Amino acid sequence: MNAVAKPSMPTARLVTWGGFAALLVVAPLLLSSSLALNILSQIGYLIIICLSYNMKLGQGGMLSFGHAVYTGLGSFAAVIAINYFSNHNIGLPLVVVPLVGGLVGALVAVPLGYVSTKKAGTTFAMISLGIGELVVAIAMMLPDVFGGDGGISINRTYGQPLLGVTFGPQIQVYYLIAVYCFVCTALMFAFTGTPLGRMLNAVRDNPERVAFIGFNTQLVRWYSFIISGFFAGIGGALAAINFEIFNAADALSGLKSGAYLLFTFLGGVTFFFGPIIGAILMVLASVLLSELTSAWLLYLGFVFLIMVMYAPGGVASLIMVNVRMAHFGKLRRLWGLYGGLLVTGVVMMLGVAALIEMIYHRQLNAGAGPVVQYLGVPLDTGAVTPWLGAAALAVVGWALMEGVRRRFARAWSTAQEEIESEIQARGALQ
Amino acid sequence: MEFFTISLLNGLSYGLLLFMLSSGLTLIFSMMGVLNFAHASFYMLGAYLAYLISGVVGYWPALIVAPIAVGLLGALFEQVCLRRVHKFGHVPELLVTFGLSYLVLEVVQLIWGRAVVPYGLPEQLQGPLFSIYGTQFPKSRAFIMLVAVLMLLSIWLVLTRTRIGYIIQAALTHPDTVEALGHNVPRVFMLVFGGGAALAGLAGVVAGNTYVTEPAMAYAVGPIIFVVVVVGGMGSLAGAFLASLLIGVIQTFAVAIDRSLGDLLAGMGMQVTASGGLEQVLRLTVAQVAPILPYLFMVLILIFRPKGLLGTRET
Numbered sequence: 001m002n003a004v005a006k007p008s009m010p011t012a013r014l015v016t017w018g019g020f021a022a023l024l025v026v027a028p029l030l031l032s033s034s035l036a037l038n039i040l041s042q043i044g045y046l047i048i049i050c051l052s053y054n055m056k057l058g059q060g061g062m063l064s065f066g067h068a069v070y071t072g073l074g075s076f077a078a079v080i081a082i083n084y085f086s087n088h089n090i091g092l093p094l095v096v097v098p099l100v101g102g103l104v105g106a107l108v109a110v111p112l113g114y115v116s117t118k119k120a121g122t123t124f125a126m127i128s129l130g131i132g133e134l135v136v137a138i139a140m141m142l143p144d145v146f147g148g149d150g151g152i153s154i155n156r157t158y159g160q161p162l163l164g165v166t167f168g169p170q171i172q173v174y175y176l177i178a179v180y181c182f183v184c185t186a187l188m189f190a191f192t193g194t195p196l197g198r199m200l201n202a203v204r205d206n207p208e209r210v211a212f213i214g215f216n217t218q219l220v221r222w223y224s225f226i227i228s229g230f231f232a233g234i235g236g237a238l239a240a241i242n243f244e245i246f247n248a249a250d251a252l253s254g255l256k257s258g259a260y261l262l263f264t265f266l267g268g269v270t271f272f273f274g275p276i277i278g279a280i281l282m283v284l285a286s287v288l289l290s291e292l293t294s295a296w297l298l299y300l301g302f303v304f305l306i307m308v309m310y311a312p313g314g315v316a317s318l319i320m321v322n323v324r325m326a327h328f329g330k331l332r333r334l335w336g337l338y339g340g341l342l343v344t345g346v347v348m349m350l351g352v353a354a355l356i357e358m359i360y361h362r363q364l365n366a367g368a369g370p371v372v373q374y375l376g377v378p379l380d381t382g383a384v385t386p387w388l389g390a391a392a393l394a395v396v397g398w399a400l401m402e403g404v405r406r407r408f409a410r411a412w413s414t415a416q417e418e419i420e421s422e423i424q425a426r427g428a429l430q
Numbered sequence: 431m432e433f434f435t436i437s438l439l440n441g442l443s444y445g446l447l448l449f450m451l452s453s454g455l456t457l458i459f460s461m462m463g464v465l466n467f468a469h470a471s472f473y474m475l476g477a478y479l480a481y482l483i484s485g486v487v488g489y490w491p492a493l494i495v496a497p498i499a500v501g502l503l504g505a506l507f508e509q510v511c512l513r514r515v516h517k518f519g520h521v522p523e524l525l526v527t528f529g530l531s532y533l534v535l536e537v538v539q540l541i542w543g544r545a546v547v548p549y550g551l552p553e554q555l556q557g558p559l560f561s562i563y564g565t566q567f568p569k570s571r572a573f574i575m576l577v578a579v580l581m582l583l584s585i586w587l588v589l590t591r592t593r594i595g596y597i598i599q600a601a602l603t604h605p606d607t608v609e610a611l612g613h614n615v616p617r618v619f620m621l622v623f624g625g626g627a628a629l630a631g632l633a634g635v636v637a638g639n640t641y642v643t644e645p646a647m648a649y650a651v652g653p654i655i656f657v658v659v660v661v662g663g664m665g666s667l668a669g670a671f672l673a674s675l676l677i678g679v680i681q682t683f684a685v686a687i688d689r690s691l692g693d694l695l696a697g698m699g700m701q702v703t704a705s706g707g708l709e710q711v712l713r714l715t716v717a718q719v720a721p722i723l724p725y726l727f728m729v730l731i732l733i734f735r736p737k738g739l740l741g742t743r744e745t
Contacts, residue, residue, distance in 0.1 A: 057521075061521065063521050063524060063525070115729055115732050115733060118732060118736055119732075119736070121520060121521070122459070122463070122464075122465040122520055122521075122524055123660065123664055125465060125524055126465065126656040126657075126659065126660050127660060127728070127732065129653050129656055130653060130656060130657050130660065130724075130725045130728045130729075131725070131729070133653045133725050134722055134725035134726065134728075134729065137721045137722040137725065138722055141714060141718055141719065141721075141722070142711070142714075254649070254653070258528070258532075261525075261528070262528075262529075262532075265525060295536070295540070297532065297535075297536050298533070298536035298537070298540065300532070301529055301532035301533035301536055302533065304529040304532065305511065305526065305529040305530065305533060308515060308522055308525045308526045308529055309511055309514050309515055309526065312515070312518050312522050356540075359540055359541075360540060363539075363540060363541070363543055364543070364544075
């Protein structure tokens, strides 16, 4: 998406979007098990949510700890609308329900956004956290309205089938989500090119100058906040349709907001497509990783901390710098070092993970006996050998990786310098 | 009267506890511009470490050792993680502390489990200090107040009467000049961050056994102390003090009032009949509304006085 300046832009863009659409269509045909279909559906609406979150964080520099307010109230609007439509025999089909969620998300963002966007930066972050807590506390206070602990269930197959589609089977819901996902992604990408979208970037980078040339920075933030709330509401409504339930304690919680932040950041906030990677990571982590290990949040915290420190652009920026390397033909000489990093990293992780799993087992499943199954290997947490072995593996892996990392860093910076001088040489020729 | 006195005392004790937390947060923020999302995690660490240490050497040594340990951990975190992201700007700094709060929670659960740990009061602090109109005021709450006041006094003395205090105050507004005068400003930052963490740890030590020590304790106060800092005015220590006491007292009073809006209207001679959601709103007692009051207060302050009670910064 940063290929804006290239002459072949229309074709490149057509290929990208066509490929995205084709992927959305084909994915459930390739992965047709019910688990895979569920995962794909979740990825679909999370892409919308993470992209809408990135409209605040990546494009506007607004670090929000309360995004779940807008997704959650979108979900709430969707379940209320569906129950109302089916109880009153209103002929509005399910396909318009996400729009209801989006409108409610935007409407809620009007007053809340006005209060939040009075400030930017860290104060904005604190206010968003406070407002998030406020909304979830209000929702928990009114169980008759928001369903309390039990939540509100819906039946998405209400009313007459639309052109023979009932939205009962998961595959039909998936395609509903996929269509919304494609359209919303396209719209949000289009937003980045609008004057408002460009101004939002300017407000993020230098609010003082923007104010100086006569723009009201708060208004720019506020309008974008509302648009972000609209897409968040759509994503939330699709989530409610997918699970056929709304639970205020879960959907509005600060934990949810934190997860959106965490994965959007991991995906990468500096590129438009970063949050899409984030959404995929989020589903894979919460569905697959949580099956594998009960310590998954610990690993996630580690990965997040390391990413913030070493790769603040997330996975997307890691991909893009390597694409740049490949573009200049420098990637080939790095392959070996990448392999070395991978192998030593895996050795270290095996040791560290074994330690963590053994501690977790002792702490939480001590009743099930001292032996924990680790990647199919039984480890006796009562004995000394597994502990020593795991620790040794971790230390050796770390030492080897540190060695490879230093060589890699050297090779990397040499390649970078060569690219820089190549670019300069090209500039001199012109 | 009885209700008023006891609620006021409880409110002051809770408010002073909030101040112990928000003072460290404010100091770190005004000095480094870093909003420490993990501040409440240091508070939790303080409680857990005190539980661990008091099991070995007793409560009173733990009161000293645990905050120092938390302070050292804070300084270490500043050295290893925070300093590295400093060049990326304030948002990554906030993110790195956000990541730390995740990690601390998981590590605490890993070491001490997910249930409440039996971190009890020492003998000297058990039982009531005095009783007013038949209601008792526990010693432990009075002790929180004592510690908080002593801490407030010592922060004030350190900041206004010592050499390092002068340097900290100067580095707050003119870091470049202070550096040019030959002081090691990054080390002052580390000191302030570690000191702030130690204050949070101290709050955890005294609050952990008065209230409960459990993994959820960090999230229970975290958002509230942010509210305190916003309400008081970003970076204003006096504002944080005022806001802590206000929010502590408001919340304690609200929890104790078991009347609803419907009761109030009925008392004024109005019989309101409503159904569904509105009926539930009328039935809500003030005590049930208590959890949202701090946040509501924050929103009102933002609308009517955006720089906070005693704040000077507009953004």
